[in-house]
Amino acid sequence: MQKSDIFSTLFLLLFSVYIAVVSSKLGLGTLGKPGPGFFPFCGAMLVGISAVVILIGALSKMTHREEVIAQREKTRWWSVSCVLGVIVVFALLLNKLGFVLCTFLMFIFLLRVVMSQRWSKTIVVALCTTVGSYILFEVLLNAQLPRGILAF
Amino acid sequence: MENLHYLMAGISLALEPMNLLFLLGGVSLGTMIGVLPGIGPAGAIALLLPLTYYVPPLTAVIMIEGIMYGAQYGGSTTSILVNIPGEPSAIITCIDGYQMARKGRAGPALGIAAFASYIAGTCCLFGLLTIAPPLAELGLRFGPPEHFALMAFGLTLVVYLARGSMAKALMMLGLGIIFASVGLDPFTSALRFTYDKIILRDGLGLPQVVIGLFGLSEVLLVVEKVFVRTIYETKIKGLLPTLKDWKDSIFPIFRGTVIGFFLAVIPGISVVIPTFISYTLEKKLSKHPEKFGTGVIEAVAGPEACNNASSAGNLIPMLTLGIPTGASSALLLGALMIYGFHPGPLLIKESPDIFYGLIGSMYIGNVLLVILNLPLIGIWVRVLKIPYDILFSLIVLFCIIGAYTINNDAADIYIMVSFGLVGYLMRKFGYEAVPMILAVVLGPMWERALRQSMIIFKGNFLIFFQRPISAVLLGLAILILLSTLFTKKRIGQTILKREPED
Numbered sequence: 047m048q049k050s051d052i053f054s055t056l057f058l059l060l061f062s063v064y065i066a067v068v069s070s071k072l073g074l075g076t077l078g079k080p081g082p083g084f085f086p087f088c089g090a091m092l093v094g095i096s097a098v099v100i101l102i103g104a105l106s107k108m109t110h111r112e113e114v115i116a117q118r119e120k121t122r123w124w125s126v127s128c129v130l131g132v133i134v135v136f137a138l139l140l141n142k143l144g145f146v147l148c149t150f151l152m153f154i155f156l157l158r159v160v161m162s163q164r165w166s167k168t169i170v171v172a173l174c175t176t177v178g179s180y181i182l183f184e185v186l187l188n189a190q191l192p193r194g195i196l197a198f
Numbered sequence: 199m200e201n202l203h204y205l206m207a208g209i210s211l212a213l214e215p216m217n218l219l220f221l222l223g224g225v226s227l228g229t230m231i232g233v234l235p236g237i238g239p240a241g242a243i244a245l246l247l248p249l250t251y252y253v254p255p256l257t258a259v260i261m262i263e264g265i266m267y268g269a270q271y272g273g274s275t276t277s278i279l280v281n282i283p284g285e286p287s288a289i290i291t292c293i294d295g296y297q298m299a300r301k302g303r304a305g306p307a308l309g310i311a312a313f314a315s316y317i318a319g320t321c322c323l324f325g326l327l328t329i330a331p332p333l334a335e336l337g338l339r340f341g342p343p344e345h346f347a348l349m350a351f352g353l354t355l356v357v358y359l360a361r362g363s364m365a366k367a368l369m370m371l372g373l374g375i376i377f378a379s380v381g382l383d384p385f386t387s388a389l390r391f392t393y394d395k396i397i398l399r400d401g402l403g404l405p406q407v408v409i410g411l412f413g414l415s416e417v418l419l420v421v422e423k424v425f426v427r428t429i430y431e432t433k434i435k436g437l438l439p440t441l442k443d444w445k446d447s448i449f450p451i452f453r454g455t456v457i458g459f460f461l462a463v464i465p466g467i468s469v470v471i472p473t474f475i476s477y478t479l480e481k482k483l484s485k486h487p488e489k490f491g492t493g494v495i496e497a498v499a500g501p502e503a504c505n506n507a508s509s510a511g512n513l514i515p516m517l518t519l520g521i522p523t524g525a526s527s528a529l530l531l532g533a534l535m536i537y538g539f540h541p542g543p544l545l546i547k548e549s550p551d552i553f554y555g556l557i558g559s560m561y562i563g564n565v566l567l568v569i570l571n572l573p574l575i576g577i578w579v580r581v582l583k584i585p586y587d588i589l590f591s592l593i594v595l596f597c598i599i600g601a602y603t604i605n606n607d608a609a610d611i612y613i614m615v616s617f618g619l620v621g622y623l624m625r626k627f628g629y630e631a632v633p634m635i636l637a638v639v640l641g642p643m644w645e646r647a648l649r650q651s652m653i654i655f656k657g658n659f660l661i662f663f664q665r666p667i668s669a670v671l672l673g674l675a676i677l678i679l680l681s682t683l684f685t686k687k688r689i690g691q692t693i694l695k696r697e698p699e700d
Contacts, residue, residue: 054627058369065376065391072390077657082383082390085645089375089637096368103365121626125421129594130619133414136598137611153591160421161587171588179595187249189603 055100062094128160144194145183150176201327204550208558211551217257217559224261225563228268229570232284233276233578237593239269239285240525240635241413244405245600247529255537256552260559262530267319267509267560270469271567274311274502275578278304287469287505290477290497297493309437310447310495311502312571318455318503319564322510325459326557330546334518337543342654343661346647347668347675348521349640352465354675356633359471364682367633370624374634377402378641385649397609402617404532406601406610407638408525410617411631413597417590418622437572439495447499450480454503462511468524468632469508473501510560517545517553521640524632528639 066087075081132155136148143151153172157163163171183189212221231242243262250258273285278295291311298307340348353371360367380391381401392398439447454476461472480500481490490497512523520542522528534541539549546553571578601614621631637644655661663669 050627054623054629055369058373062372068391072388073386077652077659079657080649080652082386082388085641085648086376086379086390089372089379092372092375093369094372096365096372100363100365100369122422126418126622129414129418129421130615133594133598133611133615133618137602137608137615140602140608140611149595152595156591156594157587161591163587171591175588175592175595179599183599187252189248189599190606191599191602 052104055097058093059097062090062097065090125160132156141192142194145191146176146180147194149179204554205327205558208554209561211555212260212559212562217260220253220257220261221264221559221563222566224264225268225566226570228265229272229578230581232269232272233581235282235284237413237416239266240408243526243529244408245596247405247533248603250533256555258533259530259552259556262533263556263560264563266526267506267563268567270505270509271312271315271571272578275308276582278307279579287473290473290501293491294493294497301493305436306439306443306495307498308575309572310439310443310499312568314451314499314503315506316564316568317451318458318507319510319560321455322459322507323557323561326510326513330514330518333514334543334546337519342647342650343665343668346644346651347662347671349644351671351675352521353636354678355464355466356636358678360630360633362628362630366629370629370634371637374637375641378638384646397607402613403604403610404528404639405604406613407617408529409597409600410614411621411635412525413593414614414618415621415625417593418618419625420590443495446496450496450500451503453479454500455507458504458507459511462508463514465515465521465523469505472508473504476500476504516541518543525635
């Protein structure tokens with residue numbers, strides 16, 4: 047049992063308690079007439095009970111000092127949050143800047159900052175993919191993506 | 199004979215120019231996705247779902263199914279050539295396929311993989327035609343308690359067959375149930391977990407969730423590591439297996455087909471597990487089991503036939519009972535529902551053109567795939583050489599556009615990105631996505647069946663055990679769960695252990 051397991055399980059346990067509380071407020075109903083909160087309550091119970099089982103198992107093993115040392119691999123949290131962040135920013139700016147500009151800026155960011163490519167390659171690839179995706183989605187598939195400040 | 203007549207009609211439907219074009223597009227895309235790691239058929243189908251609004255239902259279904267079995271062909275190519283399974287269902291092919299390639303027999307390995315898939319795909323059509331209609335008849339007798347029990351049985355199997363801890367899989371199942379209940383309650387119209395957000399009223403939306411879980415999270419898993427990739431230059435020559443190869447492979451192919459097809463009919467068994475069973479069986483039956491792992495052709499032929507047969511078998515519960523067996527078939531089901539069809543026992547009777555057209559297209563699709571994968575193998579090898587930085591940036595863009603175009607609403611991008619993060623963390627901490635996604639998919643149906651049965655039978659829980667079909671299914675589910683209390687070992691666990699995280 048690894049430490050990260052205990053944290054993730056604890057988190058899910060708290061989450062299930064929260065869902066159970068909200069579900070019972072929604073109304074569990076009776077057995078003959080279940081309310082809207084009944085089904086999510088069952089789901090929360092499933093999560094909660096399993097979490098307790100895992101935690102008990104983990105704690106009893108801890109006393110035996112059988113902790114498995116996790117393979118420490120360096121995780122580039124920075125890159126992961128960058129990718130997640132750029133998507134959120136894309137969604138925020140999509141209606142203002144338009145699809146074409148957003149796509150271009152996103153590619154610049156992803157290739158230069160996350161994948162650390164050279165500027166020359168970044169710009170060429172960003173231009174090509176932006177034009178390519180514009181042709182694919184706007185012209186061929188007529189996807190009606192927001193135009194934003196650029197007129198097309 | 200009547201079936202054959204319907205099959206011919208189905209084939210001629212599939213040969214209509216529009217359908218043929220989309221079928222070709224579907225199988226090519228499927229092969230490409232199979233070859234490329236980082237995005238699987240589920241993610242790809244979710245991305246393409248908005249596109250299907252513009253074409254007739256049969257065309258859309260044909261394309262989606264084409265992606266599903268096309269990916270099985272493509273997945274084996276990378277397993278054999280570079281020892282990287284493009285799809286989880288081709289993991290087992292790596293073992294002997296790659297060894298064959300190292301011995302200079304990449305050609306026959308690729309050849310037998312394609313032919314095995316073709317033979318399996320063709321055989322399974324007849325399986326589908328014979329089994330599906332009577333099963334649909336049986337499905338007509340299912341009431342809410344039986345539906346509830348069937349889904350409970352399927353989900354229990356998924357949890358039981360989970361690779362990691364069963365408690366974790368159960369947790370994911372519960373989490374899926376919670377996610378499935380977001381939105382308007384169909385019985386009372388109460389709003390559940392919507393937090394005054396309009397976008398959440400219709401629920402989380404399967405495509406957004408799947409794009410996040412199976413598309414974006416894969417990208418995140420790759421960018422977190424400094425990725426180094428080596429490309430092996432393998433000369434491929436002589437794609438046609440020799441007579442001896444055929445003699446060694448033909449029975450494994452048929453056994454693989456039977457295993458794959460019939461196991462896949464059980465809801466909850468995906469395409470991965472049958473391939474492991476097929477490999478183990480061939481090893482047991484072989485006269486020279488010690489040679490397995492050094493590049494024997496039957497170890498490629500059996501599992502490859504098996505994964506293709508499974509993707510056909512997976513259609514049975516979906517088309518006859520309306521129960522999807524995985525994320526991809528759930529999306530196929532979703533597409534049918536968008537068009538106003540009711541996948542379930544009545545589908546074959548009410549819309550035979552969809553059912554037989556789809557099956558007919560699978561025959562044509564398999565022929566196309568043999569052509570695409572044997573003479574044109576060079577193209578797919580070249581696809582492998584697309585630089586990863588460009589590839590992954592493109593996948594990010596497709597995920598965003600795919601989510602956005604579902605409702606033309608930027609809020610769907612937030613749902614997608616949230617599930618991308620959830621999926622990433624799940625894999626990081628050893629939770630499996632499959633129980634969760636199946637619970638998300640089946641959740642609304644499961645809830646309806648449960649609440650309907652409870653209302654009809656006035657809260658009498660015993661009803662589930664008084665009706666024979668539901669009693670047997672629930673009994674089996676409980677037995678499966680209890681068995682783990684007494685024996686620490688789960689059946690199949692030993693084989694599954696060998697499967698690395700996909």
